[in-house]
Amino acid sequence: MKSSLLFAASLAAATPAVPLATGAPPRPNFVILIADDLTYRDLGCYGGQAHTPAIDRLAAEGLRFERCFQAAPMCSPTRHCLYTGMYPVKTGAYPNHTFVSRPNTISIVQRLGAEGYRVALSGKRHINPKSVLPFEYLSDPIDFAEVQKFINSCQSEKKPFCLVVASHHPHAPWTEGDRTRYDPARLKLYPVWADTPATRDDYRNYLAEVTEFDREVGQCVALLDQAGLTPNTAVMMLSEQGTSQPRAKWNLYDLGIQSGCVVRWPGVVKPGTVTSAMIEYVDVVPTLLDAVGGKITPDFDGRSFLGVLRGTTSRHKDYVYSVYTNRGVNNGSDHYGIRAVRSEQYKYIWNFTPKDPYANASLRNATYRSWEQAAAQGHPGAKTAIDRYLNRTEIELYDIVTDPFELRNLTGDPRLAAVQADLRAHLDAWMKQQGDLGQETEMAALRHMVKYARGEGNNPGLNDSTGVDPRKAKKKGADTRKGAKKAP
Template identity: 25%
Template sequence: MQTGKLPVLLFCSLVMLGCGQQKKNSDPERPNIVIIMADDMGYSDIGCYGGEIHTPNLDHLAAEGIRFTQFYNCARCCPTRASLMTGMYQHRVGLARNGQNLSQEVPTLAEVLQENGYSTGMAGKWHLSRTQAVRPASEQLKWMAHQVDYGPFAPPETYPSSRGFEEHWGVIWGVVNYFDPFSLVHNQEPITEVPADFYITDFITDKSVELIDRFSGKEKPFFLYVAHTAPHWPLHALPEDLERYQGAYEGGWEKLRTDRYSRQLEMGLLDTVHYLLPENSSGKTWAECEEKETEANHMEAHAAMVDRLDQGVGRIIRKLEEKGELDNTLILFLADNGASYERGYPPGFDRPGFTRDGTPIDYEPAEPGPETTWGYLGSAWASAANTPWRYWKKESFEGGIHTPLVVCWPGGLKGKEGTLNHGVGHVMDILPTCLQVAGIDYPDVFRGNQLSRPDGKSMIPLINGEVSATSDTLYWEHEGGRAIRIGNWKIAALEGGPWELFDLSKDRTEVHDLSGIYPERVSKMNAAWEEWAVQMGVLERE
C-alpha cells in the first residue's frame, strides 16, 4: 500500500526538484532507487575508504553523499543478498547457507516496489536460487564450459524475473568465468553465446545503462539492482586495467595495510585511540613470502577488477545525468561481505576445469587475469583489503561483516554532502528505508501468507541523527561463526572457538578480548544469542 508520505525533516529539499533541468517522473516525491553491490570487496579497497585503487566515481558519490562507518552485512554472499532483498535475517527466508532458494513466502524489495508502481530491473548476480551440480562430476565440468546443456540452472520460479524484476540480465549461480559465464540469462532464457570481447563487469554496466534508458521513458519511478560479480574470484581482469596496477603491490600486504590505515586516519574515518591496527589476521609476513612477484600479481588483478567496477559506476551516473534522473535518484553502494580469504579450491561444482573450447584452466597462475587462469586473493591480501578490521569473508568479526556504505541522493540529501555517519546499521535496514522514502507500507499479506514485520528498521532516523543505531541488538551466524552486538558490547567467535568479548566504544578493531574480565557479561550475551539462534533454527531448544 502506498502511503504517499515521506520523511519530511530530512527530505524537505525535494520541493526544489524540477526547478532546474532535471526531468521529473509522474510523482517527483517518489525517488528512483539504485542499489549497487560489490562482491567480496574489501572494506578499504575504494578510495573514499582509504584505498589506493582508482575509484573516482565512487569517491564522487561519497563526496556528494554520506559514508557510513558502522554498517554491517551477513558475512557471506547469499545470506547478505537474502537480507537485502527481504529486510529479514537470512535464516528466516531460507538462506542460512549458500546455494538455497529464497523463501517464496516473503516478498522481495522488487515485488513490493513493483506492486506499488515502480518499474523494476536487475543486472548481475542473483545467487538466491538452489544451485545443484549434475552427476557425474565430469558432466558438471562440461556444463560449466557450455559443452552440454542440462536445462534450467535452478528452479525458474526462483529466478529474479519471477521475484519482482521486470527485466533481469545476469547470472543465476554465484561463481562465473568473467569472459564466458555459466548460468547467464535474460529473464528465464539462457544466453548461450557471448561475443569474443565479453567481460561480465562491462555486461552488467551495459545492461544497467540500457535499463535506465528504458525506464526513464516511463512516467513512473524505477528500482535498479546492480549486482556485480567483481571482485569475487576468479581473478579475471582486462589487460588495460591490469597495466594500471603493475608494480603497485611489490611492498607486500603489511605495507598495504599500514598505508591504508594512514589514509583512513587522514580522512577522519578512524582515530588512533579507538581503532588500533591489529596484525595481519593471516599470520603471514611479506619477508617470509617466497613468491612475492606472484602474490603481488594477485593483488594487482583484484585492484584491476575493482577499478573496472568503478568505471561502470561512472557510466551509470552519467546516464542518470543524461536522462535528467540523477537529482531524484537514491543511490546506495555496498559490498556483500569482506574480502575473501579463500584460495586453493580445485575445479568442481561452480569452478570449471576448462574453457568452452577445451583449453585447460590454470588454478595456480603466476599471473592471474586471463580466462585460462583461476586465481584467488588469499588470506594475507584479504586481511590487508579489510583494513583496519580483523579477519575476512565468512567470519562474524568486523572484517567479515563490515561493509562500506555510500548513500547519495543529490535532490534528497541536501546538507549531507561529504559527511560521515558513525551510526550502526545493517543490510536488512535497506528494504525498510527504501519503502519509507517511496512512501510505501510493508504489506500485511503476501501470496496468501500473513507477514510479520521486517527485522530491519528504516535508516531515516539514523541519517537524521535521531538515533545512534537502527537496532540496539544485532545477531550473526554463518557456518559456525557467530556474534551478537548489544549496544557497544560485542561477542564473536570463529567456528568451534570460544567467545571473545569487546567493548566497541573503546576498541572498534577488536584487539582486546575482555571475556576473561567480564565472564558474566559473556554468559548473558551468549544466552541472548542462543535464544535468537533457536528462533532462527540454528539451535534446537533443549
C-alpha cells in the same frame, strides 16, 4: 564484463522521472550498486589503498556509513537478506548457493512493485527462486546498453524504478583491472595476514579489481547524471562482505561482516557527511518503502533508517547479528557453524564445534598456501596467522574500539563478565526468534542449497547428483552431533 560509455551520450537528452499523477511530487528512483567480496576498509573513502574515485565522489556528495553490516559473510545469503529484509535462517537462505524456502516470502520486487515501481537486476544474481525474486532480469554480467534501455523504458512509461547493478568485481580470481597501479612491495597488509610475496601479489591483483568495480560505479552514475536523473535518484553503494582472503569472507570478524555503504540522495542526504549509526542490509528494503510511504509489515527483520539519511537521528540499532554456515562450502569443515552479535564496542562470537580445526575454500588459495610454506621455514608471523585462523575457542569476545582486527580474545575477563552475559543473552534471544537451533540448523543446511534441491525448493533434501537425502544421512554413517554444549 567490459562495457562501454558509448550509450551515455544518448541519455543526456532523456527526460527525468515524472509524477505518477498530475500534481503529485515525483517518486524517487533507487539505484543500488553492489560489489562482490570487497573489504570495506580497502575503499578510498574509508581510508583504504584502492583507487576508487567514483565511490569517493559519491561519499563526498552523500552520506558514508561507518557501521553497516550484513548478516552472513557469503554472497548468496547476503543478497537474499538485502532483497527480502529478513535474516538468513528465517528465510531458509543461510548456507551459500542457497534459496528462499520460507513460505509466502516476498522481496523488494513485490514490495516496491505494489508502490508502482519497476524493479530490475543487472549483473550477478545468485538468488532463488524467481517466484520470490521476480526481478526484471537484465544481462549477467552487466551490460550498460541494457541498463540504458531499462531506464529509457521506465521514462517512456512514466514509472519510477529501482535498479540493482550487481558487479562480479572484485571476486576471486582477480584477473581484471590495471595491476600496474599497485606496487606489491609498498602495500600495507592487514595485521591478521602473514607477510609473504604471494599475499602481496594477491592483494595487488584484488585491489586492481576493486578499481574495476569503481569504474562500473562511475559508469552507472554517469548515465544517471547525464540523463538528468540525479536530482530525483537515491544511489546506494554497498561493498558486500570482505575479500576471500583469510579472516574476511567466510568469517564473522568485522573484515567479513562489515560493509561499506554510501548513499547519495540530493535534497534528502546532506553532502559530505558521515554517520556512526549501526545499520544492516536487512534494513534497506524497509527504508526504501518508508521513503515512498509503503507499508512496513511485521515479517520484516529490518527497520527503516530513513531518519539517519535525513539527519534527524544519529542512532539506529544497538546490536547487529550474523550467521556463518560452513556446511556445503568447498573444502570446508562440514560442522563449523558460527553465530555472532556485535554492539558498538564489543563483539561476541560463538563457534559451535571448536574442537575441529576451522577450514574453508580460502585454505586452497595461493596466499594461504604461501603461509604454510613460510611457516614450515620458520616464519613466525605465518605460524601465528595460521594458528589464529584454524584454532578457535568456543567463545570469542573482542573490544572492537581498541582492537578493530580482533586479535585479543577477552573471553573470561572478569571485568567484562556483564558485557559477555549481555551479549550472550541477546544472541540467544535472536537465535530463538529466528528459529535457529544452532548445530541442528547447521546439519540441515544442505537441504537449503540449490544444488541439493529440485526445482524451486521441491523436495529440498534430495541431492540430485548422488540421490542421497541429507535428512536420512544418519543411515550412511554421517556425523550427527546434536550441537555444542551451552556456551558461557
